[in-house]
Amino acid sequence: xxxxxxxxxxxxxxxxxxxxxxxxxxxxxxxxxxxxxxxxxxxxxxxxxxxxxxxxxxxxxxxxxxxxxxxxxxxxxxxxxxxxxxxxxxxxxxxxxxxxxxxxxxxxxxxxxxxxxxxxxxxxxxxxxxxxxxxxxxxxxxxxxxxxxxxxxxxxxxxxxxxxxxxxxxxxxxxxxxxxxxxxxxxxxxxxxxxxxxxxxxxxxxxxxxxxxxxxxxxxxxxxxxxxxxxxxxxxxxxxxxxxxxxxxxxxxxxxxxxxxxxxxxxxxxxxxxxxxxxxxxxxxxxxxxxxxxxxxxxxxxxxxxxxxxxxxxxxxxxxxxxxxxxxxxxxxxxxxxxxxxxxxxxxxxxxxxxxxxxxxxxxxxxxxxxxxxxxxxxxxxxxxxxxxxxxxxxxxxxx
Amino acid sequence: xxxxxxxxxxxxxxxxxxxxxxxxxxxxxxxxxxxxxxxxxxxxxxxxxxxxxxxxxxxxxxxxxxxxxxxxxxxxxxxxxxxxxxxxxxxxxxxxxxxxxxxxxxxxxxxxxxxxxxxxxxxxxxxxxxxxxxxxxxxxxxxxxxxxxxxxxxxxxxxxxxxxxxxxxxxxxxxxxxxxxxxxxxxxxxxxxxxxxxxxxxxxxxxxxxxxxxxxxxxxxxxxxxxxxxxxxxxxxxxxxxxxxxxxxxxxxxxxxxxxxxxxxxxxxxxxxxxxxxxxxxxxxxxxxxxxxxxxxxxxxxxxxxxxxxxxxxxxxxxxxxxxxxxxxxxxxxxxxxxxxxxxxxxxxxxxxxxxxxxxxxxxxxxxxxxxxxxxxxxxxxxxxxxxxxxxxxxxxxxx
Numbered sequence: 001x002x003x004x005x006x007x008x009x010x011x012x013x014x015x016x017x018x019x020x021x022x023x024x025x026x027x028x029x030x031x032x033x034x035x036x037x038x039x040x041x042x043x044x045x046x047x048x049x050x051x052x053x054x055x056x057x058x059x060x061x062x063x064x065x066x067x068x069x070x071x072x073x074x075x076x077x078x079x080x081x082x083x084x085x086x087x088x089x090x091x092x093x094x095x096x097x098x099x100x101x102x103x104x105x106x107x108x109x110x111x112x113x114x115x116x117x118x119x120x121x122x123x124x125x126x127x128x129x130x131x132x133x134x135x136x137x138x139x140x141x142x143x144x145x146x147x148x149x150x151x152x153x154x155x156x157x158x159x160x161x162x163x164x165x166x167x168x169x170x171x172x173x174x175x176x177x178x179x180x181x182x183x184x185x186x187x188x189x190x191x192x193x194x195x196x197x198x199x200x201x202x203x204x205x206x207x208x209x210x211x212x213x214x215x216x217x218x219x220x221x222x223x224x225x226x227x228x229x230x231x232x233x234x235x236x237x238x239x240x241x242x243x244x245x246x247x248x249x250x251x252x253x254x255x256x257x258x259x260x261x262x263x264x265x266x267x268x269x270x271x272x273x274x275x276x277x278x279x280x281x282x283x284x285x286x287x288x289x290x291x292x293x294x295x296x297x298x299x300x301x302x303x304x305x306x307x308x309x310x311x312x313x314x315x316x317x318x319x320x321x322x323x324x325x326x327x328x329x330x331x332x333x334x335x336x337x338x339x340x341x342x343x344x345x346x347x348x349x350x351x352x353x354x355x356x357x358x359x360x361x362x363x364x365x366x367x368x369x370x371x372x373x374x375x376x377x378x379x380x381x382x383x384x385x386x387x388x389x390x391x392x393x394x395x396x397x398x399x400x
Numbered sequence: 401x402x403x404x405x406x407x408x409x410x411x412x413x414x415x416x417x418x419x420x421x422x423x424x425x426x427x428x429x430x431x432x433x434x435x436x437x438x439x440x441x442x443x444x445x446x447x448x449x450x451x452x453x454x455x456x457x458x459x460x461x462x463x464x465x466x467x468x469x470x471x472x473x474x475x476x477x478x479x480x481x482x483x484x485x486x487x488x489x490x491x492x493x494x495x496x497x498x499x500x501x502x503x504x505x506x507x508x509x510x511x512x513x514x515x516x517x518x519x520x521x522x523x524x525x526x527x528x529x530x531x532x533x534x535x536x537x538x539x540x541x542x543x544x545x546x547x548x549x550x551x552x553x554x555x556x557x558x559x560x561x562x563x564x565x566x567x568x569x570x571x572x573x574x575x576x577x578x579x580x581x582x583x584x585x586x587x588x589x590x591x592x593x594x595x596x597x598x599x600x601x602x603x604x605x606x607x608x609x610x611x612x613x614x615x616x617x618x619x620x621x622x623x624x625x626x627x628x629x630x631x632x633x634x635x636x637x638x639x640x641x642x643x644x645x646x647x648x649x650x651x652x653x654x655x656x657x658x659x660x661x662x663x664x665x666x667x668x669x670x671x672x673x674x675x676x677x678x679x680x681x682x683x684x685x686x687x688x689x690x691x692x693x694x695x696x697x698x699x700x701x702x703x704x705x706x707x708x709x710x711x712x713x714x715x716x717x718x719x720x721x722x723x724x725x726x727x728x729x730x731x732x733x734x735x736x737x738x739x740x741x742x743x744x745x746x747x748x749x750x751x752x753x754x755x756x757x758x759x760x761x762x763x764x765x766x767x768x769x770x771x772x773x774x775x776x777x778x779x780x781x782x783x784x785x786x787x788x789x790x791x792x793x794x795x796x797x798x799x800x
Binding site: 226377 | 403406410456777788790797798800
């Protein structure tokens with residue numbers, strides 16, 4: 001039996017409230033002896049840690065650097081090795097493209113074709129505005145198809161998302177991308193007989209686009225990869241009887257939350273907007289996922305100082321969350337993003353769980369190293385959800 | 401999906417170098433208040449621990465005492481509950497018997513038959529020289545078989561390895577060993593129809609040997625157990641794109657390393673030979689498994705002092721490993737061998753990982769107890785490989 005099935009079996013509906021504050025990419029590596037979190041002045045988080053049970057989580061398992069998909073699925077209580085989200089669906093979520101049960105999505109690149117060879121897989125990284133104009137032109141120019149609608153959504157530079165909406169589409173398709181340059185165009189191939197019709201639709205689209213764009217110097221063809229249909233994931237409502245809400249500034253995280261059945265609460269682009277939204281809708285839900293992006297973006301940029309400041313800014317909002325008197329407040333991260341590495345990493349996440357049902361340990365400051373001494377020890381992030389539910393008294397006894 | 405399959409999926413080839421130093425049987429139990437490792441003077445290991453991430457590993461899971469096979473497979477990144485090595489293959493590896501895809505091997509005992517009963521399963525523990533002479537005599541006397549070659553390889557006292565080389569042999573065979581004395585001889589039986597022919601070959605061999613030896617007073621029959629063919633294990637080359645090398649003094653460990661695709665580097669019988677070989681071949685590989693046997697042998701002998709000295713001697717070579725500037729250096733053990741117990745035990749292994757990408761914790765001395773306070777916590781040894789690969793930047797992101 002899957003872990004989430006066992007938790008589901010013992011879950012009960014209750015009025016108690018859980019707040020999960022995810023500081024994306026929080027964990028770091030020392031620069032001049034201190035990580036971003038160690039260097040940051042975090043009086044509220046430290047005070048909270050002193051009253052909490054602390055630990056370190058591995059999103060997938062030790063050594064594995066997760067993408068945002070598996071890292072969040074684990075935090076939401078799903079086995080990230082069982083529920084795999086395709087690149088297409090993640091790109092669509094990140095671009096705020098709505099994906100339904102009959103939709104097939106893929107990540108696209110504008111590319112340069114010359115003498116029948118793909119000579120630049122990124123079309124010279126065309127400006128985002130040029131991309132937007134090309135997508136609009138294609139959306140207008142594509143021939144009408146019976147029972148099928150194809151739409152391109154521009155993203156940054158040469159990137160776009162394409163959505164095929166129609167009956168009986170399959171995502172069992174190989175990438176239509178040669179992966180390397182100075183090779184001919186590549187069509188998609190079906191991975192099973194049922195996908196043959198979809199492959200034909202996609203390849204017909206590729207030819208039509210290449211024909212429409214043929215007179216342009218740079219962006220005169222497209223490559224597609226990561227074909228994905230909307231994944232079938234049981235929702236948090238079904239699994240754990242929650243009334244969950246998500247508060248995030250960025251489309252990707254709203255999309256991930258929507259995938260698992262969370263209601264997306266409106267929030268602006270500022271950090272304070274997240275906490276305003278939590279206060280405004282506090283009575284309407286029993287589980288709040290609040291996503292802070294800045295910590296990760298700064299880490300990805302290799303900007304130690306900006307990441308430290310993002311941590312400090314987030315720290316200043318902790319009293320507002322505590323004022324809501326949640327039954328459980330967890331502060332953690334989906335994965336580490338050390339500014340030293342400028343990327344996601346495999347290092348575990350600091351984790352604190354504050355609840356009147358938790359045993360406060362000796363951890364007095366909220367840092368990677370201190371959390372390693374906590375009562376919760378080092379554990380896989382998939383256990384965060386049962387821990388939150390248990391401390392909120394939302395789980396009954398397992399077995400007689 | 402298996403753990404090693406996930407690691408495999410994200411592994412990439414790179415030039416970074418990993419050294420895994422296995423001090424066999426390192427973990428111990430206190431005698432007069434100190435374990436062997438606590439009693440030993442290990443300035444280099446302690447200095448290294450202070451700059452490393454430390455923890456404790458369980459080879460299989462808590463409470464399980466592993467043989468050398470599962471203990472090493474776990475360290476090499478294989479699930480030891482999925483890849484099972486038969487006793488025959490382990491004995492063959494330990495006796496330096498080369499085993500190929502068409503070979504069937506088993507562990508043998510010379511035994512004493514009297515009045516149609518096995519009265520001594522070990523033939524009075526005949527001297528090793530007598531064993532060697534008997535094996536040679538049998539190898540010469542056995543009748544020629546078409547398409548089949550049978551060879552006996554002497555080991556210590558009454559023990560030997562027998563190898564059947566031929567097409568379509570099966571290891572789905574029961575032991576040809578009554579397990580207790582004063583019972584009649586036992587033939588092997590096939591465990592599936594496909595093994596019937598092999599069972600007949602083995603039983604015919606048993607009768608022939610018993611006939612050849614019938615006039616001897618002690619070693620006048622043989623018992624066979626642990627029939628094994630060469631196991632099919634994906635190699636570290638295939639799985640993790642490594643160019644792995646093994647440096648060991650003893651055949652068993654070279655054999656285990658060969659099973660997982662390591663190149664066996666020549667090394668003499670002394671501890672210093674191991675480190676000479678590492679230096680000599682450092683440029684040719686990116687993963688070095690160095691096996692120190694003395695710590696385990698001393699533990700098995702119940703010799704606390706000898707084990708302590710073996711630890712101290714190994715400690716003196718740590719600077720030579722560090723001088724090679726590996727990207728990752730792990731020092732650990734395959735299993736514990738407390739001299740108090742004179743055997744392998746279930747106690748976890750001290751583990752340290754030194755890398756510029758690791759977070760150094762508060763552990764200041766390399767001991768069982770101190771390692772329990774480390775940043776890595778207590779974890780299953782199967783995660784050692786993904787941790788080593790991650791810190792050496794040989795793993796890309798999992799999932800989008």
